[in-house]
Amino acid sequence: MPSTDLVSREGGADERQIISAFGVAMPRLIYGTAWKRERTAAIVELALRQGFRGVDTACQPKHYNERGVGEGLAAAFGTGLARSETYVQTKFTPFAGQDPNDVPYDPKASLSRQVLQSFQASLRNLRTDYLDGLLLHSPYPDDKDTLEAWRAMESLYDKGGVRQLGLSNCYELPRLESLCRNARIKPAAIQNRFYAKTRYDKDIRAFCRESGIIYQSFWTLTANPEVLAAPDLIELAAKYGRSPAQMFFRYLTQLDIACLTGTSSKDHMRQDLSIFEFRLSPAECESLGALLLRSP
Numbered sequence: 186m187p188s189t190d191l192v193s194r195e196g197g198a199d200e201r202q203i204i205s206a207f208g209v210a211m212p213r214l215i216y217g218t219a220w221k222r223e224r225t226a227a228i229v230e231l232a233l234r235q236g237f238r239g240v241d242t243a244c245q246p247k248h249y250n251e252r253g254v255g256e257g258l259a260a261a262f263g264t265g266l267a268r269s270e271t272y273v274q275t276k277f278t279p280f281a282g283q284d285p286n287d288v289p290y291d292p293k294a295s296l297s298r299q300v301l302q303s304f305q306a307s308l309r310n311l312r313t314d315y316l317d318g319l320l321l322h323s324p325y326p327d328d329k330d331t332l333e334a335w336r337a338m339e340s341l342y343d344k345g346g347v348r349q350l351g352l353s354n355c356y357e358l359p360r361l362e363s364l365c366r367n368a369r370i371k372p373a374a375i376q377n378r379f380y381a382k383t384r385y386d387k388d389i390r391a392f393c394r395e396s397g398i399i400y401q402s403f404w405t406l407t408a409n410p411e412v413l414a415a416p417d418l419i420e421l422a423a424k425y426g427r428s429p430a431q432m433f434f435r436y437l438t439q440l441d442i443a444c445l446t447g448t449s450s451k452d453h454m455r456q457d458l459s460i461f462e463f464r465l466s467p468a469e470c471e472s473l474g475a476l477l478l479r480s481p
């Protein structure tokens with residue numbers, strides 16, 4: 186069982202990544218592929234060419250074109266990028282999160298079969314023989330079902346089909362604690378909405394830190410317009426000659442949060458990736474942290 190002290194918050198020599206408790210290098214900025222539809226392949230290839238080394242997708246045709254992600258990855262691999270340099274993460278989405286007319290597995294099968302079928306579809310779509318991360322897209326209302334799906338994910342881990350497991354959209358700490366208590370293979374990552382309504386998942390993030398789980402954020406920019414417009418952040422952005430979005434991403438990556446960004450703009454991709462060119466001081470981080478505490 187990997188131990189939490191294996192988590193290297195510094196990411197070894199490369200500040201752009203965090204080494205997980207399972208020894209997997211996870212970029213601190215992960216390219217998110219939702220809602221790109223037929224543009225997915227071209228945009229994923231563009232993101233990889235700009236320097237992204239991690240992609241997040243889901244076997245959920247309602248919001249993600251996972252096959253397009255595979256096409257984009259294949260195009261980048263065809264021109265020199267190695268699969269081993271790339272962190273590929275997808276999700277098993279429970280039936281409640283799927284379009285009932287376009288479910289990528291047999292919804293009448295047992296939960297374990299659904300997980301297996303979804304995983305096999307992901308491998309085909311992504312044109313790979315292993316995943317770096319497989320997340321359960323959301324817990325089930327009943328913890329018993331969550332554990333059944335998790336057991337199926339554990340057996341994929343055992344067989345070497347996936348290097349680490351994770352959970353998304355889990356906003357209740359007791360549920361996460363329960364999964365961690367019962368899981369044989371512990372979650373390596375939690376992917377959640379990062380916003381004021383959940384107090385920025387303060388307790389969940391503290392638990393993740395203690396347990397060696399990497400916290401991944403989404404809605405990071407879109408759900409935080411007040412933070413991005415705050416005078417303290419604008420002032421700091423001016424000092425560094427960066428945009429408010431860059432400052433916020435930099436701050437969060439320094440807190441060891443792996444941020445999802447799904448920008449379609451080449452300029453924003455470059456700006457996002459260039460945040461590792463500078464580093465905020467502890468006092469500056471503290472002043473940005475105070476902004477989150479003040480948020481409504």
Ligand SMILES: NC(=O)c1ccc[n+]([C@@H]2O[C@H](COP(=O)([O-])OP(=O)(O)OC[C@H]3O[C@@H](n4cnc5c(N)ncnc54)[C@H](OP(=O)(O)O)[C@@H]3O)[C@@H](O)[C@H]2O)c1
Pocket residue numbers: 216217218219220241242322353354376377402403404405406407428430431445446447448449450453454456457
């Ligand atoms: N687990 C889940 O349930 C879940 C739910 C939602 C999302 N996700 C994941 O998270 C990814 C990101 O989604 P998101 O909801 O956080 O939002 P997003 O799709 O990344 O959208 C960010 C928005 O901010 C704008 N933006 C402005 N400046 C930017 C900058 N410097 N860098 C990046 N964007 C900038 C973008 O516009 P431009 O395109 O013009 O830059 C875009 O409209 C998704 O693709 C998906 O992989 C997961």
